Amino acid sequence: MGARPHVHDGHDEYFYVLEGELTLHTGDGEVTAGPGHLLAATRGTPHGFRNAGPLPARALCLYTPAGYENYFRDVHAAVSAGAEATDELLADFRSRHRTRSHQVPSDWP
Numbered sequence: 001m002g003a004r005p006h007v008h009d010g011h012d013e014y015f016y017v018l019e020g021e022l023t024l025h026t027g028d029g030e031v032t033a034g035p036g037h038l039l040a041a042t043r044g045t046p047h048g049f050r051n052a053g054p055l056p057a058r059a060l061c062l063y064t065p066a067g068y069e070n071y072f073r074d075v076h077a078a079v080s081a082g083a084e085a086t087d088e089l090l091a092d093f094r095s096r097h098r099t100r101s102h103q104v105p106s107d108w109p
Helices: 069-080 087-096
Strands: 002-008 010-018 022-026 029-033 039-040 047-050 058-064 099-101
Touching: 002 029, 022 039, 029 039, 039 047, 069 087, 069 099
Parallel strands: none
Antiparallel strands: 002 047, 002 099, 010 039, 010 058, 022 029, 022 047
């Protein structure tokens, strides 16, 4: 589970951790949270996330306002049709949903 750095211009993103640990990386540093904790990436904030722990992680992702779920539908449709989920493909779909890929920081694992 994870995503390279990106910025949402049209919505806020929240991660409610269900299992394992999820690490949210922003320009202010990293925060790692376990089950029952909520991580937030407000619109305009460059961020990425990953499972840095030894166990699988699951999180409920919330977006407000609604609409970003269509990004995942688009990616699913493309991959189901045989496309490879490259950085370029994901950047293209992100741009369609008011999200920009962001430069990977030097300390990104």
